């Protein structure tokens with residue numbers, strides 16, 4: 001079966017710096033795959049490479065296939081057709097994805113109309129149904145309300161409604177709950193989980209927070225300096241992390257992490273190499 005999203009030796013350079021340094025990975029249909037890593041590890045660069053959202057200075061090599069279709073080197077017109085239709089992206093800041101001057105319902109309807117799916121009336125009906133589905137109370141009445149009339153959590157729900165408007169097969173969510181407080185974060189994650197179950201959407205969920213991974217991800221990849229160090233089923237990752245860096249991340253997690261606290265940044269001097277060396281020294285000491 002064709003993977004909904006497949007990376008094959010993907011590299012992204014900004015000049016001399018390699019932000020993504022050889023990522024290979026295939027998502028399974030209908031799963032929520034988490035990519036976890038500290039700030040600067042290349043998560044957003046990898047995500048943005050899928051839909052051609054990198055700045056012109058970036059050079060991408062390798063292969064990224066969405067449902068079998070090669071995305072690397074695809075022309076802008078084709079990318080525009082696919083964005084919001086086959087693949088939707090949501091970001092940390094919902095206000096950046098919404099026009100502040102325009103009713104939210106019309107904005108959802110517009111994403112439907114932009115792909116020529118349905119009449120204006122059908123788009124409006126579907127937009128209201130979507131608002132309702134993501135938990136906006138009295139959706140029809142609130143159709144023309146502008147974004148600032150909603151809370152941060154509601155705005156992210158509206159962005160999710162717009163992202164799902166055309167029933168994409170793949171949703172890429174880059175830190176979608178990082179700006180939200182912990183309770184609202186859990187509700188939005190539950191919403192993403194429910195929607196993928198009901199619509200069969202495959203989700204690539206990017207986060208720096210192991211608590212988020214634990215809450216909703218089926219599998220997870222640990223990213224560090226542009227590389228995927230380890231890919232595992234979520235339960236296995238926490239029970240039997242195989243990479244020393246993953247073990248350090250889990251060990252460094254505060255007790256509060258289960259309630260969604262932020263991942264502490266691993267000091268730079270704990271390079272993967274030094275962690276490996278430290279571990280093997282420990283193993284040798286135990287042997288001796």
Ligand SMILES: Nc1ncnc2c1ncn2[C@@H]1O[C@H](COP(=O)(O)OP(=O)(O)O)[C@@H](O)[C@H]1O
Nearest residue numbers: 014019037038039040041042043044045046055
């Ligand atoms: N537009 C850009 N120009 C130059 N370097 C960039 C650009 N975007 C990201 N980078 C670099 O790529 C690396 C990965 O960044 P990013 O993908 O944003 O990490 P993450 O999302 O994991 O925090 C960082 O070293 C960052 O400085």
Ligand SMILES: [Mg+2]
Nearest residue numbers: 043044045174
């Ligand atoms: Mg990022």
